[in-house]
Amino acid sequence: ASAHYLKDMYDIYKDWNLVIAAYNCGPGTINKAIRRSGGKTDYWEIYNYLPKETRGYVPAFIAANYVMTYYCKHNICPMETDIPEATDTVQISRNLHFEQIADICGISLDQIKSLNPQFKKSIIPGESKPQTLRLPINHISAFIDKQDTIYAHRSNELFKNRRVVAVSDTRSTARNSKGSTATGNVTYHKIRSGENLGSIARKYGVTVNQLKSWNGLRSTRISAGKRLKIYK
Structure with missing residues (x-):
């Protein structure tokens, strides 16, 4: 195309x-x-x-x-890669650590990282929004068959620093002086003139790709006055 x-x-x-x-x-x-x-x-x-x-x-x-x-x-030398010729993807709807996949499916961490460079901290944040995981095609079936085991494996150890926050049914809305509105675990940022996705992403500690995914953006072009949805 x-x-x-x-x-x-x-x-x-x-x-x-x-x-x-x-x-x-x-x-x-x-x-x-x-x-x-x-x-x-x-x-x-x-x-x-x-x-x-x-x-x-x-x-x-x-x-x-x-x-x-x-x-x-x-003096720039090409780097060898171990990316397999055939890969496939699965949808992840829960938080998952690369080490859980590596331990159960027998894939090296380096290969998982090379196939999924969008995840910077070896964690797939599937709870906030379904994410795509790419694996060698010969490991896809094993991952699907062992999903429950993979999610449970070392979960307390690998996610021990993650906080669990109780959210009441009645969610309050708070507006701060910098043009953002928070509702529950979602923040709405009003775009100001001169701002771009990169500066907004840095402000909230997220990535540009996350901003694009959460707001259905196909490019990085944004307009002042519109609002962006940002998950905490």
């Missing part, structure tokens, strides 16, 4: 930089930038009329291609 999209965009713009930009922000935004520039069809000439993220997206793409092509000239 991506390849077809890129081909279609190239048939329209005849410029790969514009194609990559359109992949990031959409052809409608590119067309608007072209009109604002007086009809220029070169990426660098419409650069100042593009969204901030897209202005960084194309140079980053060029830099990545440069590194992939000329890595030897800069």
Whole structure:
């Protein structure tokens, strides 16, 4: 689908930089930038009329291609990986530690981490929202068959520092002076001008991917005045 999209965009713009930009922000935004520039069809000439993220997206793409092509000239060596050719995913709806999976399924921690880089602390926070776990395909059946054993294995040891909070049926709502509203275990942050997902994520101690997942965002573009849902 991506390849077809890129081909279609190239048939329209005849410029790969514009194609990559359109992949990031959409052809409608590119067309608007072209009109604002007086009809220029070169990426660098419409650069100042593009969204901030897209202005960084194309140079980053060029830099990545440069590194992939000329890595030897800069003493950059490819790293070997043990990622298997065939993998599959399962949905996790409870908190789970990588060590529980490794112990019961016989998969190394390094391999689990390499297949699931979105989880930074070796913990899958499935209780807040269903999460996706990727495993070698030959271990998927074992995981499904032994789920109850895996969740129970060393749970008291691995999650001993996690607090259990009792939540009453009547949840109070508190608003602070920084534009966020808390209801139960969910905080609603009102986006201010100049804020981005990265700065908001750092403020609440969460990741950008979590913010996108909780709020159904497909990109990192946000608008001032709207609210973001954040789980504690």
